[in-house]
Amino acid sequence: MSLRPEFNVGQRIRLLRERQGLSLRALAERCGLSTTAISQIERGDNSPTVSSLHQLAIALGVSITDLFQDERHAAMLIRPAERLRAEAGGVLMENLGLGLPYQQLEPFLVTLAPGAGNADQPVSHAGEEFVHCLEGAFDYCVADRLFSLEPGDSLLFEAVRPHYFHNPTDKPARFLLIFQAGGSGTLARRLHAETAHEAG
Missing domain, CATH: 1.10.260.40 (lambda repressor-like DNA-binding domains)
Incomplete structure (x- = not known):
């Protein structure tokens, strides 16, 4: 499927x-x-x-x-060519897994273009957030603390703390982004964002 x-x-x-x-x-x-x-x-x-x-x-x-859910299919295996995607403002998000009836994890592969990010719009939401840098380098700011991630680096934090990401380099960055539901059982609803400075 x-x-x-x-x-x-x-x-x-x-x-x-x-x-x-x-x-x-x-x-x-x-x-x-x-x-x-x-x-x-x-x-x-x-x-x-x-x-x-x-x-x-x-x-x-x-x-x-x-x-991202297409109800005509119950997806358990998603191959690279079949990922659902959303792209805008230099941020490409690819859904890596969905289909469980009461899914508690929201995994995404994020490709961040040079200069892209949401530094002017910090977000917060229930639950936890996990970030793992795959390629390139980018910044993740959590509660006013700046973390500079490079390939192999991981970041785990309570997502209720205001946070944002930004790619200050001249090369694209790719990272794994996973949201986990908070104690209320509601899936994290904030994915992050519109780049601080969209072209045009």
Whole structure:
């Protein structure tokens, strides 16, 4: 069983919205995005930023992982060519595993372009967060403490502490990012973000 690589996150957002009987305007009021922006995302005309995905997930009452879930398949094995992806602002996130009914882990492979990150928008959420640098180098700031990660370095912290990542180098960086649910049993809903300075 696998996921179709052409699966559109926008289709999933529209399905969840319609299931809840929400109009575009009602969802826009909940998440702070414009109706035009949401419509473009749903049609696949515009790729959502990770920040937008976070806003939509909260407004729909689901986790980020739920936005990547294609209900027509129960995925347990995901091959590289079949990963669901979201890309915006120099941040590419690839879902590495989903499909369990009560999934408590949200694993992602993140590719961070030179200069990309969310230094101007620190986030926090329930649970724990694990980061492992695979390639390149980047910074992770947790509660005002800056950690510079290089290949092989790992970082584990309580995600309720404000945190952000940033690639200050001129080369791409890749890292494993895993969210774990907090004591409330709710999956971590904040993935991180829109780059501090998007091109254009």
